[in-house]
Amino acid sequence: MESILPLSVRGKLPTPVTKAAPPRADSAEDELQGGSPRSVGAAYQALPVTGDSIITHNYTPAQPVLDADELEKEELEARINKVTVVSAGETGFSRQHRGGLAASIQWGQLGPPSLGRVIEDYKEKLQLRTDHHMGYPYNLDFDYGPLEGLQKYCINNLGDPFIESNYGVHSREFEIGVLQWFARLWEIEADDFWGYITNCGTEGNLHGILVGRETLPDGILYASRETHYSVFKAARMYRMDAVKVGTLDSGEIDYDELRAQLAANASRPAIINVNIGTTVKGAVDDLDRVLDILKETGYAEDRFFIHCDGALFGMMIPFVKRAPMVTFKKPIGSISVSGHKFVGSPVPCGVVMTRLRYIKGVSSDVEYLNSRDATIMGSRNGHAPIYMWYTFTRKGYEGLRKDVEKCLRNAHLLKSMLEKAGVKVMLNELSSTVVFERPREEAFVRKWQLACEGDIAHVVVMPNITIRKLETFVQELVESRARVAVSEALRLAEAARERHGDDEEE
């Protein structure tokens, strides 16, 4: 073709040299041997792998794209799928691009593991890590076997779920089925809600806060200190004034402080994020109490907008007694939950739901995006709704209720076991998030993939956490603590020996 030429004519491409990655263990067992102290950071937030810089770079080992132009087809297949012995000469390989490209790539110290048996090795690693996961609120127990063939299709629910685009390879029927299921759960009539299946809880929060801001453009955002960081991210993105309210020991919002802040800013509307289970402690802000405070401080219903962040616990709370009810029968504006947390899914996903009248308000402004699309994203993953539909269809409300029951029961069991073993522990009444002293062996934290914040760590007991797994975990935790204790005790002796010499030698 005349209009095409090989990349080579573009001249020499740059030569990305990847910095040496610190040696990383690939198996959880190996990780227990190695591991170094790491800086303390917020849970669920990015932790620099090294140094104090907020953004470090390229220290995470890469799996470089293999060189299809250089390798024969069979050799390429073998490298992707099967065991390949990589000779030493290949490790810091350079290459010539076929077709005359002069660029050469030095992949530096990345070395052999990046070349052989890539996919099979990776699957093994995934299995191992899945087996040893305790820290994040992800239900890793799912079986979507019958859906596997769907990966052949590019399923995309672009735009609004209720308004069709011409792209036919979508799953809107499943998406709307799932949304109606949630509408029933959250008590809103089919004609009154609007929502969609999101990419994650963050997208739901970004959407809820945006709808709040569009509804009350001059509103101030209120959220507790222990709120998921995406809510404050939204405030920054949307150029909103935000008030960070303190928290009680439980992790709930400090109601007195909220009242004082609302009273002090009574001249402006309020957009309030209510946590249905905080990220770290699983604390549930009392929605009814927040509504009472709004009334006390003189906010009429058209002067506040409440977004409920129920990432994990929003899916569990309908099945828990004594929990404050989250329902659209109360004057809330929106709810967001995750689909890959309590439900379980291969891909992150979630649901956001709001009142149709807010979306109509947003969309009636024609200049709003030159678009009738009120989602945050344009293209949307069409597989996610099918996963959720499938789980809800198979489990039903009753199956989910049993899952919640099991999680809360096992969370109480874990709490009791840790207490018996002398570990300081906390469990909010309505939660399956067990908070305890941060283990001091970093290798242990990594093996069990514990999310940590400051001095605390947590285990989120999900349906895939069995009693047997709890046994192993507690046993290893106690052993880890013993190792640390012995090591510290011996260090005292060592220090004494250094200061005073050894008794025996005297």
Add this chain to the structure above:
Amino acid sequence: MESILPLSVRGKLPTPVTKAAPPRADSAEDELQGGSPRSVGAAYQALPVTGDSIITHNYTPAQPVLDADELEKEELEARINKVTVVSAGETGFSRQHRGGLAASIQWGQLGPPSLGRVIEDYKEKLQLRTDHHMGYPYNLDFDYGPLEGLQKYCINNLGDPFIESNYGVHSREFEIGVLQWFARLWEIEADDFWGYITNCGTEGNLHGILVGRETLPDGILYASRETHYSVFKAARMYRMDAVKVGTLDSGEIDYDELRAQLAANASRPAIINVNIGTTVKGAVDDLDRVLDILKETGYAEDRFFIHCDGALFGMMIPFVKRAPMVTFKKPIGSISVSGHKFVGSPVPCGVVMTRLRYIKGVSSDVEYLNSRDATIMGSRNGHAPIYMWYTFTRKGYEGLRKDVEKCLRNAHLLKSMLEKAGVKVMLNELSSTVVFERPREEAFVRKWQLACEGDIAHVVVMPNITIRKLETFVQELVESRARVAVSEALRLAEAARERHGDDEEE
């Protein structure tokens, strides 16, 4: 468990009644029989299924979540996976929630198709629609067979790709491998870039514009009228002033108007969206010319930020001769491309890349989100990077070059075929997007899933569009046009008959 009780205690749940959906054909063949005129809307934007309301609701048929609590396990399996004959009595079914729940659901006129053989039926529909897809820039020709087993795992690259969270079930190594591949393509050193794999082109645009705004907080956003709507969505979300610049016939930005606007607002910095292939016409804004205009109008490099929206064509342009080069060697700020378009993927995805120094600037502000996460999303789909890694590894630059060559060749062929058939057609030199008169039979538009805007439609020639498919398409288009022509001609005769009576009867 004491702390749990069945949903029933919550009282009666609402009874969502789904409105009657207009009858919808499930096969493309059927669609050709039916179909009604639809309102004209912008391509890639949500089209109301009925009426003029911007947001309509629940007219899309739902696939309701089946009733796991009500059905026996075997029956449920059968309904999900196999053919089930649904009796008439079941179609408007009501139910009692097991465990005492009194709520009953009326699924109204949704009827039998929602119950039987759900997944298998759906797969057939997907295959049919995939076979008849021409309108959107999605490469539906991919085979990720060897990766199928990965769906067992919840792979989540939460947060920054370069900074690890403790969640071990991730694919950061593949993500960074893919990013390095793009860094090479776009000529930026490994130490100088930052980026991540997004959920779609929109997320890339939202990110690029956000980085631009954070870098130049007082900046005005400039983008052409034919820019993807997500760019103006970003301006609205981020509370930025935006200038919509006119376009040339080709779809390129009107350079003279851009110059005049920049000159008129010279006191404020400029954030410019440059289209590397517009959505509808595939027009490529001339980056070099935009840079010249900035220089002419006195903008120093620290007073502008250019985001390149290369959703589709950003992946193709490196392999096309005479195209303006998109490279970080020029003073651009960020590039966004989609992964499910030219590359092809079961899920929407994309890549955004920017300069590390911008991200450092953004992240040095500790109040920025209370977070070190500079992505838009929190949880991120960890499967997407593996799809991209796999395709790049299998095809190499050379394979992609051949794909581009094939697409451009077939686009030219389609243009010639349409011209021969008397259809008005336009094809930008650097594009595989063939623009032509909008077919007037809506059923034809729907069968081939053409994206339309006003009076024009387009076919985006992707690697899965074969010559044979073009033959079928052109033949059916000509037949469709003939039907319309005959029908209009006969209508004239009919009108004449009504006005004057029939000659024969006179």
